[in-house]
Amino acid sequence: MTTRWRSAAVGAAAVGLVVGPLGAGGGAVYAWDAAAAHAPTATAPAPTPPPKPATTPASDAFPQLTPAVARQLDDAVRKVLAEAKVPGVIVSVSAPGKGEYVRSFGVADKAKGTPMTPNLNMRIGSVTKTFTVTALLELVDDGKVGLDDPIGKYVDGVPNGDRITLRELAGMRSGLFNYSADEDFYKALTSDPDRHFTPQELLGYSFEHPVLFEPNAKFYYCNTNLILLGLVVEKVSGIPLDRFIDREVVEPAGLTHTVFPTGAEFPNPHAQGYTNQTASGKVEESTDWDPSWAWAAGAMISDLSDLRSWAKTLATGTLLTPATQAQRLDVVDALPGTGYGLGIFNVQGWIGHNGSLPGYGSLVLYLPQAQATLVVLLNTDIGYENQEPSTLFGEAITKIVTPGHVYSLPAQPAS
Template sequence: MPTSRRAPRRRTRRAGAPAACAAALLLALTGTGAAPADFPAGPPGGLVAATAAVRSDLGPGTVRRLDAAIAAVMAKARIPGVNVGVWLPGRGEYVKAFGVADLRTGTPMKTDMYSRVGSVTKTFTVTAVLQLVDQGKAGLDDPISKYVDGVPGGEHVTVRQLAAMRSGLYNYTEDRNFLDSLRADPHRSYTPRQILGYAFAHPPNFAPDAKWQYSNTNTVLLGLLVEKVSGQPLAGYLREHVFAPLKLSATSLPSAMPCGSAFPEPHAHGYTTFSPHGGIADATDWNPSWGWAAGAAISDLEDLHAWVPALVGGKLLKPATQAQRLRTGPTGVPGISYGLGIADFDGWIGHNGDLPGYETIAAGLPGGKATLVILINSDADRGGSLSSQVAHAVTEIVTPDHVWSAPAPAPNSESTP
């Protein structure tokens, strides 16, 4: 039965299992490993049976509608577990965990569990770049060759074009050799230069700024820029200049390359179909060092609740820089435009993330009207992006004037090679 007690915040604790460092937005992976051949059927007694409410003060009628809508999506799409947070200033909030965090043990999902957040990491990395721009240490219209050697045509590719996904550089997560390597050994470690090697083996897809195309290569290059200019490892810079100022104590970018840090406890197991053996695989301890600056962050529901208003409101940036960040352009996908490491989903501003075993949405309506965070421990999409299906069901009820598009995969879904 649901309870109404708020879960206490806890310090970040590191477990002993290998860490999977995260992923990127348009990436399409799903992994290898031993796990159930397929998800069990939905309720009763199935995936949605365990439900624990931490807070839900929107009114009993709205809460019942939300509970039913989320449970229906979970049953139809066979989602193991989901954490949902909706914060509506002046109206109330709804924070709940549904389903299971571990299919083997039946451990229920809980709202204080850590999760891999995939391409939401891009919002952190690009914020770091824009901070350095604010300090006069980097320029948005500087060529990336000023900071990183060996980029094909790097003298013509600007920092702005990288952050806006308009560089034309090949996306390494679409390289067949990379995908085969990852599928064969998902525990393998990759350095930023190694993963860029897969991208640079291909000519650019188009001239810089000719059009928009999602590429994880862009954000990896921006991570190297941060390290070059700041003199700090990217993980350390983010910890000191992005996470700490906002007291994001549960958010981290694993610092070791290879990723030797463990996945903090408690965390949900993540389930995927990116397996050479078919069926569903448990990707919890896979090594996502290949995602690095484009997707290697870990966070939780409460930290993302704090991050979204800061991201949308530009709390860590100068107003003029934030204005440039939010100047979005077309992506070719109806209803979705893209700025500098940030997207506009039909009025919802933020980012989504998708990597083997996990899907995330972290977005808000401008002016602090609403914050939406969804964390799912599967990327085995059935009928479109799992996170988008849940977001659509939730926003139809709580923000009918701003409904999240569904159910097609968003352009930042990393789960399709």
């Protein structure tokens, strides 16, 4: 789901995915597209894949990413780009033996007209949740925490803390109020986007509100849950969350351009971000806003290459024991056509997470049937017709490559 804070400003909050790529075999289609103009495209014939079993429905077949398919994808992405008025987007689609499609469209900087390119660092919003929950699950595998431990064992002062478990926090079933929907929080952030928030301050905004429902009664996407899990990781490991994730998740996963910033630092090169979640309500640059307000729920930065790799690692459980990964992927109904496990979604078969925070959006998905990966990165969070722009791109792309598994993420009803 997203790292939105103010449901009143955007309607119902949307939910999202995270999963990653396999190395694409065979031919490649690779280009970047500046300001929606055709860029040179290199193509090579892909090897003929082995025949699929006769029992495989045609709708589950993943197509060869030929120049003809690439043109369909180009048209679909450009259409969303224009309709939703997205400044720029990076897209990657790949599957073993099918080739790969990598494109960027539009601009990374509206003032300078700098084209979007596939190598840019981007803020990834709630895809951060997949890293935080992976860190927690590694501690589960080490026998240092239990998923059914109450959060009150680790953090004092949590409403229902003696009954809400770590599993319910990771599964978005705690019943706690989402601090990022608090009006005082919204005013504090938008009046001073450079402000540094502590995790305890974020929890304070949540705990001023009564709980919404009893633990495990239903699904409700809530950033408060991840702030608490981040504190658990810190307490049990004895080191700051950013250092633990870097040492125990990012490095073992072989990621080289993924960072958990402790302030507003943003590695170059990066795209400028644009949001209307501002005090004035007008569109402003949010590139250098301090992401501490999202911390364990959405502060991280990455790039296309790393997210393609992370998607596969996340979906296949490389860093976890099979038993723990099975628990992670044991989804329960969250929204129509959508299940949520432990910090991970399953939307019509696509596994992963999306992310949204001021100025940026992300979508990181993996389809096990085809071992296919889809990553979308964009430099705005401004919705279109009450939908996240990343959802619009995901839906348009999957209608072409996986019509039997169309990524369509419904909005979360207000609670």
